[in-house]
Amino acid sequence: MNSTLFVNISRFILLLAIQIIIFNNMNFLGYISPFPYILFIILYPVNGNKSGLVAASFLLGIIMDLFSNSGGTHATACLVLAYFRPSIFKFAFGLSYEYQTIKLNDVLTPQRFSFILLSVVIHHFTLFLLEAFQLSFILDTLITTLLSTLFTIIICIIIIYIIKPNKR
Amino acid sequence: MQQIFNFMYKNSNRLLFLLLLGISLSLTIQSHSFHRSKIISSANFLSGGVYERVNNLNEYLNLKTQNEALALENAKLKSLLFSKKDTTAVKKLDSLKGVKPDDIVVSKVIHNSYNVYENYLTLNSGEKDGIKPDMGVINDLGIVGIIENTSPKYSTVISILNKRTQINAKIKKSNHFGSLNWNGKSTGFVQLTDLPRLALIKIGDTIVTGGQSVIFPENINIGTIAKIYRDKQTNFYTLDIKLFNDMTNLGHVYIIKRKDREEIINLEKRKKDE
Numbered sequence: 001m002n003s004t005l006f007v008n009i010s011r012f013i014l015l016l017a018i019q020i021i022i023f024n025n026m027n028f029l030g031y032i033s034p035f036p037y038i039l040f041i042i043l044y045p046v047n048g049n050k051s052g053l054v055a056a057s058f059l060l061g062i063i064m065d066l067f068s069n070s071g072g073t074h075a076t077a078c079l080v081l082a083y084f085r086p087s088i089f090k091f092a093f094g095l096s097y098e099y100q101t102i103k104l105n106d107v108l109t110p111q112r113f114s115f116i117l118l119s120v121v122i123h124h125f126t127l128f129l130l131e132a133f134q135l136s137f138i139l140d141t142l143i144t145t146l147l148s149t150l151f152t153i154i155i156c157i158i159i160i161y162i163i164k165p166n167k168r
Numbered sequence: 169m170q171q172i173f174n175f176m177y178k179n180s181n182r183l184l185f186l187l188l189l190g191i192s193l194s195l196t197i198q199s200h201s202f203h204r205s206k207i208i209s210s211a212n213f214l215s216g217g218v219y220e221r222v223n224n225l226n227e228y229l230n231l232k233t234q235n236e237a238l239a240l241e242n243a244k245l246k247s248l249l250f251s252k253k254d255t256t257a258v259k260k261l262d263s264l265k266g267v268k269p270d271d272i273v274v275s276k277v278i279h280n281s282y283n284v285y286e287n288y289l290t291l292n293s294g295e296k297d298g299i300k301p302d303m304g305v306i307n308d309l310g311i312v313g314i315i316e317n318t319s320p321k322y323s324t325v326i327s328i329l330n331k332r333t334q335i336n337a338k339i340k341k342s343n344h345f346g347s348l349n350w351n352g353k354s355t356g357f358v359q360l361t362d363l364p365r366l367a368l369i370k371i372g373d374t375i376v377t378g379g380q381s382v383i384f385p386e387n388i389n390i391g392t393i394a395k396i397y398r399d400k401q402t403n404f405y406t407l408d409i410k411l412f413n414d415m416t417n418l419g420h421v422y423i424i425k426r427k428d429r430e431e432i433i434n435l436e437k438r439k440k441d442e
Contacts, residue, residue, distance in 0.1 A: 051181050061192065069210050069281065070286070072199065075195065079188055080189075082185075083185045130196050133200045
């Protein structure tokens with residue numbers, strides 16, 4: 001139990017550091033900025049404390065906001081993702097997901113991929129919608145969401161594979 | 169009472185979510201609606217300190233371009249000095265006290281953003297150096313932004329690439345003025361709106377800051393006209409201005425402290441009160 005707590009805290013700090021120092025400076029074509037820090041919310045234990053996840057996501061988002069001068073946009077997006085995570089699990093893995101032992105950081109199956117895809121889309125759409133804060137920018141928001149989602153997913157999968165290489 | 173506690177216990181996760189969502193949404197809305205009301209800003213000990221460390225490392229990578237920029241600016245200043253006809257002429261002072269109207273503080277950009285609709289910079293000088301909100305920030309090529317928040321050691325700048333900026337600007341040769349804002353599309357261009365149609369303009373004309381603002385002194389370079397939109401409905405032009413500055417590549421900047429700023433503001437306030 002203590003080791004999962006430790007792993008999660010170190011994951012929290014490491015992902016934030018990588019995001020702020022490296023990925024915040026990335027900006028392909030003026031549109032695309034990847035946000036792999038949400039991997040913390042995606043990889044949080046399935047049977048972990050739900051309120052703990054909501055609180056931790058809020059903290060994660062508010063620290064991102066602190067560093068990127070964005071008010072509360074990251075905090076809101078992270079909160080929405082954390083709250084809807086159980087529903088996404090249900091959608092991706094079927095109803096009885098809580099009784100199975102799901103390990104996300106393992107070989108990529110269609111279920112795992114659809115879970116990551118949905119999570120990233122929900123987070124990015126909320127984020128970019130709040131960032132623009134104007135319905136006249138809706139087309140730009142959708143394009144940015146689409147392209148950034150693509151890059152975030154690629155980077156997320158690469159990070160998962162780097163941290164957890166196949167043991168077999 | 170028991171039932172209330174039961175309800176709270178059952179829905180603790182949802183209640184926590186709603187509470188935190190309320191906080192974060194209000195922070196978001198507030199950051200979009202008011203001028204200078206940021207609670208969450210990068211002018212603080214934590215993020216300022218981290219950005220300064222990272223910037224110290226990055227600085228070594230572009231020492232060469234920074235040196236070239238400084239050498240160019242030196243050459244320009246030297247040429248100004250040498251081309252003066254009479255170097256012994258007494259300099260005309262602007263006021264009886266014999267002080268210049270503006271003071272300049274050199275500072276360094278330690279964090280720069282340009283990929284969202286509301287962009288901010290972080291500088292490594294703050295209240296200790298006498299920096300206050302609403303001071304203008306420029307570099308040798310043109311304007312950069314306006315100080316928004318300060319902490320003892322750091323300050324944040326609302327960049328000209330921000331949907332909320334409004335800067336008074338004019339055509340260099342004709343004194344017709346308009347207001348400068350950004351439509352969020354390209355980092356190289358800003359828009360000048362509300363320019364009267366009486367103004368004679370053509371593509372390539374220089375745009376400078378107007379004398380009406382108490383933030384910037386007059387005649388600081390902004391950019392050149394790149395595109396002219398004529399609107400049949402109104403009597404105003406909208407122009408695309410190509411910036412002299414590359415906002416994606418900023419190093420050292422100058423912060424302008426205007427000495428008569430408070431006097432002007434007090435005077436205008438008195439006018440309103442009467």
